[in-house]
Amino acid sequence: EVRLVESGGGLVQPGGSLRLSCVVSDFTFSSHWMTWVRQAAGKGLEWVANIKGDGSEKYSADSVKGRFTISRDNAKNSLYLQMNSLRVEDTGVYYCATNGLPWAFDIWGQGTMVTVSS
């Protein structure tokens, strides 16, 4: 059974940095795009960034461009999100998800909470 486990969330002051990690098990990790999605409390889902299986292509939402960087380590079956210059509006639950089906996020992690507050 495919399993995704996120970590790295926490409380950080505005302007600070955090690095989220997502470890994926029982999945042909290097063959698939991976994605980060976030959700503010009581709000909807927002796509954040995605990365191709070999890491050669990356895309991110306008709201995080220039501040967040997605990366991966296929040897460790791990996905990362480096978040810099954090803002209060970046607060929320961050999910990683596999892109195992065409244009869809088929398996999700349980999420990790990021709180940006002074």
Added chain:
Amino acid sequence: QSALTQPPSVSGSPGQSVTISCTGTSSDVGSYNRVSWYQQPPGTAPKLIIYEVSNRPSGVPDRFSGSKSGITASLTISGLQAEDEADYYCKSFTTGSTSYVFGTGTKVTVL
């Protein structure tokens, strides 16, 4: 990139059918059959229930069905059950500076 438009809420009695609309633009829903739907019960992670407009992943009941016409995609839940009570989100691939855009979300209530 603006979110796709969904009704805030829909409701129905057990056994009835409900349909959720998802309206986009010619840059997303209207251009690609790359629409998917996600179910999110309270306090849980989203779950994929429809991909590529009308395909169901393994294990998803055939009570869930999807379709698309022009810039509007739709999710229909037939034979509504209490366990279907959740938030539902559509998502589409999009051109421009971003890759994907989600819908605003719809809360389904089983009366």
